[in-house]
Amino acid sequence: MKLLKCPVNGLRPIDEFAYGGELREMPDPQSCSDGEWADYVFNRTGAPGVKPEWWYHIPSGTWFVAERNTVTDMVERTYFRGEA
Amino acid sequence: MPYRLIKFAFSKQHPEAAFFRQPAQIRDSYDAVIIGGGGHGLAAAYYLARDHGITNVAVLERGYLGGGNTGRNTTIIRSNYLTPEGVAFYDASVKIWENLSQELDLNLFYSNRGHFTLAHTESAMRTMRWRAEVNKQMGVKSEVLGPDDIQQACPQIDLSCAGHAPILGALYHAPGSVARHDGVAWGYGRAASQMGVEIFQNTEVTGLDIRGGRIHGVQTNRGNIKTGKVLSAVAGFTPRITQMAGIRTPIVIHPLQACVTEPMKPWLNTILVSGSLHVYVSQSSRGELVMGAALDPYELHSTRSTLDFVEGLSSHILDMFPFLSGIKVVRQWAGMADMTPDFAPIMGRTPVAGFYLDAGWGTWGFKATPISGKTMAETMARDQEPELIDAFRLSRFREFELTGEKGAAAVGH
């Protein structure tokens, strides 16, 4: 079974986690253009590589960031948002 | 027959013609280049030649023909979608499928089975009624059936699903069919090749030559090619190609897995899908049960498959068919599904002039192979999309005009 390291609970089986998608910066909805907003809502960095992603540890309700290689599925590190 | 086979085995001439010509040299320039030798790319090449007389075309395939999702899919063909645009599009495809074996002069084992989408909850029943009404309105055969009808069509099914997910009814779609997937790639490839299209395997596009907002050619591991028209039909590799083109899209790649059992005597005539149990099953003409499930839960550019998948799938298949407990799974595999947020494809022109996209086929694109080939060929020839694919344009994501097909495509592919 694949394991993922939660910053609070340590290594746990991957079943205990939910995937939250790529970490993206939200543009300011008041000042950005419709095009910038649509890009934020819909478009993604789909190309393979190491990317920061949101992950959620379901039993403990913990959201955190994992840097994961989307080709090899190796997780390079996990941390809380802002603590990188 | 045995005599012919023995003669063939001992012959040094190999009298059977190769399926398609394999020219040794790639030329410096073509009228059009198609990236991807899956069903979609080869069908587009075929219709470019047949309908538009454009035969100076190269199809470039990084591996072997049909080795992508075309040769990995579970071959379900249907048109019982949710949006009128989706229903019209997939129905046009079904109409081509019905005569495709004759047209390509190759037995595609197109087999009309009927397709049941099982509903285990009231809310699922509501979606079934919705789909049935949209389908009927569009002249597509779909109706809601009760448990008795399901039992009659498939006496082996346990309608209570081991007691925890009783089946309340189903959406029945009579045109639902299966076909031989690799045959489709080979059939289109051969027919295109006969009209002059050149097919190159082991040829990977590594870059795009874009200047002044327009495509001028492609770079490959076998040299550069000049051309004014390029179609990207690479399914799970789409984000790599759009990155080369500098185009942003919503496409993300998730693995989709499937498996087959050892062959059994024919007992399952129909195609069965259960959204609640996240499984679907049909029996191939070789007798294997072909089974699949929903997408893997997170993004991954890989065709590895997992034990978790077969375990989860088997437990749900056993809920429906307890008597299968002694049957062995003999093969499992995965493909890379190019997913869009609205479960509809992305087809047509792009911000780069002369560069066309046929992508976002996710878990549902095999059935669309004929019609996507036909409409993309028209788009390339006229530099303008036919109305049939307008709802699938890339710009819909800028215009907040999505084509929501999730209710008809999340588990049933």
Ligand SMILES: Cc1cc2nc3c(=O)[nH]c(=O)nc-3n(C[C@H](O)[C@H](O)[C@H](O)COP(=O)(O)OP(=O)(O)OC[C@H]3O[C@@H](n4cnc5c(N)ncnc54)[C@H](O)[C@@H]3O)c2cc1C
């Ligand atoms: C397990 C599974 C089950 C499915 N079940 C169904 C189903 O029941 N019904 C249904 O309708 N759909 C189904 N699908 C979806 C369907 O398989 C695909 O949408 C469809 O086959 C896509 O066809 P294609 O020709 O666009 O892509 P592919 O067949 O993937 O062809 C793309 C080709 O492009 C090549 N390529 C990529 N990059 C390059 C490059 N840089 N240079 C040159 N060549 C390149 C690849 O090698 C590949 O051969 C399923 C998919 C999977 C994975």
